Amino acid sequence: MSQLSDISLVAQIVVFNNTRAFDQLVKKYQSSIRRFFLNQTCGDSELSDDLAQDTFIKAYTNIASFKNLSSFSTWLYRIAYNIFYDYIRSRKETTDLDSREIDNVHYTEQDNFSQQTDIYQSMKMLKDIERTCITLFYMEDQSIDKIAGITGCPVGTVKSHLSRGKEKLAKYLKQNGYDRDRR
Missing domain, CATH: 1.10.10.10 (Winged helix-like DNA-binding domain superfamily/Winged helix DNA-binding domain)
Structure with a gap:
């Protein structure tokens, strides 16, 4: 799938609330997002799965804010990056x-x-x-x-x-x- 098809899928999600289109985006990017978290968490697969799930939930709930100023993958990685650093910040606050x-x-x-x-x-x-x-x-x-x-x-x-x-x-x-x- 190219960037154009990513934009087409985003449009289907925003305009028609097409959850199957979002499913296609998840299938395309889930391995790379999970691998990103696996490397960030130094091999913690359960945490990686949780953070990846949080990323896709946040992406779905905020998909209308995607303005195509960057590629969809960059936008999605930015969400993943923010999810990870929110997790780090929350962990530091609760850990002595x-x-x-x-x-x-x-x-x-x-x-x-x-x-x-x-x-x-x-x-x-x-x-x-x-x-x-x-x-x-x-x-x-x-x-x-x-x-x-x-x-x-x-x-x-x-x-x-x-x-x-x-x-x-x-x-x-x-x-x-x-x-x-x-x-």
């Missing part, structure tokens, strides 16, 4: 302990059982905005301009977050036995 420290202790005590766990662990070392930029660029194949639209950061700032995040990931993975020269 730093859950990142608890997660790090928990992961340190466990054996490294797969590369996936190592990737998620390395993603935890990044700042939230760096993880978002890395996830959108490398895992969701979004352009730097689209990431800027999603996060509200200037293009240069997105590039900086990508650069710093990539350096941190490389350093962490190299320290944990993942070396480019080794195969």
Whole structure:
């Protein structure tokens, strides 16, 4: 489906309240939105599913506000981005302990059982905005301009977050036995 068909589906939803059209948009984007959250939550699939569901509910209830100033996918990722940061803010307000420290202790005590766990662990070392930029660029194949639209950061700032995040990931993975020269 192209951007034109996304716009056509949005029009059907807004004008005719066509829920099947929204279902088509969900089917098209659910995997990438869920994957975005899976990377943001460092592998928490239940939380990722909940946040993805919240994203699609918010998109459906606000679909009439889509003005086609960006692609539908950029608009949807912007909603997902906001849902995630609302979740982070609410968690920080209700938590006395730093859950990142608890997660790090928990992961340190466990054996490294797969590369996936190592990737998620390395993603935890990044700042939230760096993880978002890395996830959108490398895992969701979004352009730097689209990431800027999603996060509200200037293009240069997105590039900086990508650069710093990539350096941190490389350093962490190299320290944990993942070396480019080794195969």
